[in-house]
Amino acid sequence: MHGGDGGRAAARPVTAASVLADPLAYTDEVGLHRALTHLRATAPVSWVDVPNYAPFWAITKHADIIEIERANDVFTNSPRPVLVTREGDEQQAASGIKTLIHMDDPQHRDVRAIGANWFRPKAMRALKDRADALAKQFVDAMVTEGPECDFVQKVAVNYPLYMIMTLLGVPEDDFGLMLKLTQELFGSDDDEFKRGDMAEQMTALLEMFQYFTELTAARRANPTEDLASAIANATIDGEPLTDIETVSYYAIIAAAGHDTSSASIAGGMHALIEQPEQLARLRDDPALMPLAVEEMVRWTTPVKEFMRTAQRDYVIRGVTIAAGESVLLSYVSGNRDEEVFADPFTFDVGRVPNRHIAFGYGVHFCLGAALARLEIASFFGELLPRLESVELAGPPDYLATTFVGGLKHLPIRYSLR
Structure with missing residues (x-):
């Protein structure tokens, strides 16, 4: 497969790669x-x-993923940014949806700039009080719900949802609808969450579009001090965004800003339960929290992959990726690369260095990374000092996905003060 064998013509199917x-x-x-x-x-x-x-090359080493992310002039997001079925590829092309993950520079740079200031560290400092208050609200709810709950469905999916919807300016009455739609969109491979066949899944997308089209009209008529207003009233080269552009922007922020953080919080909780010595270490030394947050994100890697398409022939590890062929960047694999991480299968809340690629790399580095870090730190910063005991109350259950996901159920038994 590598070391100068000339690429696809000489390639032999590797059963292991089909897992991706x-x-x-x-x-x-x-x-x-x-x-x-x-x-x-x-x-x-x-x-x-x-x-x-459609076939693709699987890229599983950390260094190779970074090399391809850096070469964003050679490996483009368009036309295939995510691994979906052939039918999904066709549906995506027909829908006309173009979120940030579907774009390449210079369009990507211009559109990304619209929301960039809302996710910079300075903006996150302004949001910290809201994050801390929500964390307290959800930990208090665990007390009321206790001594057992499904941590994913009661806490992990709701806390970041409230944060991102607050940022966007979506009214609280609509949070439930947004949760349902994002779960249907990202859970389209999972029998529990998916909405019937591909046509019905497109209905979930259209419902989200309808919602955000109305929100755009409302914010253009009456601008407010929220991110939805910034998107609705943004211009590029003096021209306002089209309906499809504004809705695509909302959709990626609403969905990506929610499911990724919830997977990190749920997976972080599971890891702390499974490694009680790490839980005790973090509780006894809160200064470790920033490192622990990075380790939770590495450990869970909520975004499993992104795809890129070669615009010209490119050789990596002696293998020629031909122009027009796709590569799958397996972040899950890169974040367990033995050449980069000491004891990669050990969950270590004090891991230094931690060069994980869970937020991607290069020009497409996750726009919401600072928000995700804030949410995780605020939540565990509230929970751990109050947590007297915690254990699994049943088997963890993972989402079937090839894109974004993690735990969908985590039954826990606990005592909180």
Whole structure:
């Protein structure tokens, strides 16, 4: 597969790589990581050609993922930014939706700039009081709900949802609708969350579009001091955004700003339960929190992959990626790369250095990274001093996905003061 064998023509299918196109593989973390560890060691650049998906190269090493992210003039997000089925590729192309993850420079740079200031560290400092208040609200709710709850559904999905909707300016009465729509969009591979067939799943997308189209009209008529207003009234080269552009912007912020943080918080909680010595260490030394947040994000890697398409032939590890071929950047694999992380399968709240790529790398580095870090730190900063005991009350359950996800159920038994 590598070391100068000439690329696809000489490639042999590696069964292990097919896990990356199997939503159910992500529900079995042990099996997934066994396969990815094998790939990193034996075939770090692997050709994947499985039913229902357009073929692609799987990139599993940390250094190679960074190399491709840096070469954003060669490897573009368009036309295939995410791994979905062939039918999903066609639906995406037909829908006309173009979020930040579908764009390349210079358009990506111009559109990203519209929301950039809302996610800078200075803006996050202004949001900290809101994050802390919400964290207290949800930990208090755990007390009321206790001594057991499904931590994902009661806490982890709701806390970041409230944060991102507050930032956008969506009224609280509509939070439930947004939760349902984002779960249907990102849970489209999971039997519990998906809405029927592909046509019905597109209905969820259209409902979100309808909602945000109305929000745009309202903010243009009566501008307010929220992110929705900034998007609705933004201009590029003197021209306002089209309806599809404004709605695409809302959709990526509403969905990505919610599901990723919830997966990190849920996965972080699970890791602390499984490693009580790490929980005690973090509780006894709150100064470790920034490091612990990074480790939770590395450990869970909520965004499993992004895709890129080669605009010209490119050689990586001796393998030629031909112009027009796609690569899948496996962040899940990169974040367990033995060449980058000491003891990568150990959850370490004091890990230094921690060069994880869970937020991506380069020009497409996650716009909401600072917000995610704030949310996770605020939540555990509130929870841990009050947590007297916690244990699993049932088996954890993972979302079937090839894109964004993590735990969908985490039954816990706990005592809080």
